[in-house]
Amino acid sequence: MRKIxxxxxxxxxxxxxxxxxxxxxxxPAFSDVPEDNWAYPYVSEAAEKGWVSGIGGGLFAPDNEVTxxxxxxxxxxxxxxxxxxxxxxSEDAPWYAAACTSADALGLYVGVDIRTQHTNATMVTxxxxxxxxxxxxxxxxxxxxxxxxxxxxxxxxxTADWESVPGRYQAAVAAVKAxxxxxxxxxxxxxxxxxxxxxxQAATVMCRMDDALTYGLNIPPLVxxxxxxxxxxxxxxxxxxxxxxSEQAAIPNEPPVDxxxxxxxx
Numbered sequence: 559m560r561k562i563x564x565x566x567x568x569x570x571x572x573x574x575x576x577x578x579x580x581x582x583x584x585x586p587a588f589s590d591v592p593e594d595n596w597a598y599p600y601v602s603e604a605a606e607k608g609w610v611s612g613i614g615g616g617l618f619a620p621d622n623e624v625t626x627x628x629x630x631x632x633x634x635x636x637x638x639x640x641x642x643x644x645x646x647x648s649e650d651a652p653w654y655a656a657a658c659t660s661a662d663a664l665g666l667y668v669g670v671d672i673r674t675q676h677t678n679a680t681m682v683t684x685x686x687x688x689x690x691x692x693x694x695x696x697x698x699x700x701x702x703x704x705x706x707x708x709x710x711x712x713x714x715x716x717t718a719d720w721e722s723v724p725g726r727y728q729a730a731v732a733a734v735k736a737x738x739x740x741x742x743x744x745x746x747x748x749x750x751x752x753x754x755x756x757x758x759q760a761a762t763v764m765c766r767m768d769d770a771l772t773y774g775l776n777i778p779p780l781v782x783x784x785x786x787x788x789x790x791x792x793x794x795x796x797x798x799x800x801x802x803x804s805e806q807a808a809i810p811n812e813p814p815v816d817x818x819x820x821x822x823x824x
Contacts, residue, residue, distance in 0.1 A: 588618035595620070597758035604761040607768075609636045620758035623685035626672055627654035628757065630661040630682075632764050633698055637771060638664055658682055666697045669726060688740065689727045689751035691760075695739055695767065696730035702771055708732035718746035727751060738776045739766045 587605040591598055597620055604610040605618075609632045612618045634642045634657050641664055647655040658676045667673040670693050675681040686694070699706055713732035714720040723731055731749055734740040740763060743750045755763070770776060 588612050588620075589616045591618050591620050591758070595758075597761060600762040600765045601758060604632070604764050607636065609764050610757070610761055618757065620756060620761075622757050623754045624691075624757045624760040625684060626682045626686050626690075627652075627658060629686055629691060629694060629760060630654065630666065631657040632760065633666065633694070633767075634660040634664070636764060636768065637698065637702060652679060654682065661694075664697075664701045666694050666701060668697050669693050669730070670697075685754040687751060688749065688753055688755060689724070689731070691755060691763070692730040692734045692740060692749075692751070693727055695763070696733045698767065699733065699737075699770070704771070704777065706733055706737070706777060709736060712736065716747045717742065718744070718748040719750065723749060723751060736776070737766075737770050739763055739770060 587602055591601045595601075601610065601618055601620065605612075610618075610628075613622075631654055638660060641660045642656060645656040645659045645663075647659070655677075661667060662673075662676045667676060670690055672678070672681050696708075708729040710728055710732050713728070713735055717723070717731070717735065720728075731751065735742070735747070735749070740749075742748050743753075
């Protein structure tokens with residue numbers, strides 16, 4: 559199992575956090591994500607930590623659908639920079655080549671439609687569905703050595719459209735919902751897995767994933783009742799400092815990450 563190398567990305571003190579007052583005081587990184595935009599603190603944090611970048615001209619395109627390439631780049635930049643550094647590509651290779659190769663090497667595409675197509679530009683530049691994102695995020699948790707056993711019964715009880723969730727995605731959907739990394743699109747917990755997510759929503763997901771991996775936030779107990787765990791060398795979890803940072807890093811529930819679901823055209 560590979561471990562995530564946090565390095566400068568690890569945030570163990572409130573001085574380094576970009577949510578809350580610090581993010582509010584900073585100038586917007588992108589002109590199309592102003593301070594009064596619900597996604598501003600998440601996009602700003604993701605940009606400042608080097609997880610995301612814009613599309614040029616000072617724009618982030620928050621409402622654009624996030625693609626496999628963009629999600630892959632976010633994840634490996636944030637949580638697996640050592641793996642990313644291993645993969646050198648030619649100057650004429652696509653910008654995402656190293657990220658997709660790294661993601662494939664880490665096993666992030668296991669059970670995903672592009673598993674054997676990560677070098678196919680037509681495939682990887684497509685928008686990623688919520689089902690596929692859940693699977694990639696679940697694979698990320700496992701690659702980061704998170705001890706987590708998805709509770710399918712609990713997920714079924716809290717997901718209105720559970721019966722329509724394909725069996726191949728059920729463990730992943732249960733995992734991301736249990737950890738709060740991706741929530742439902744309504745009060746009934748509907749997952750709406752065939753829909754896509756925007757770049758702004760993806761930035762929010764990244765912040766939630768970072769909280770889960772850095773502080774152990776919302777990692778549910780294992781099925782035997784013991785505590786689920788994350789990599790512990792530099793997380794600060796379980797310490798007074800870690801608990802304080804966890805409270806300050808918590809992502810507010812309003813607005814929800816899933817407030818602007820984009821439907822996939824049939």
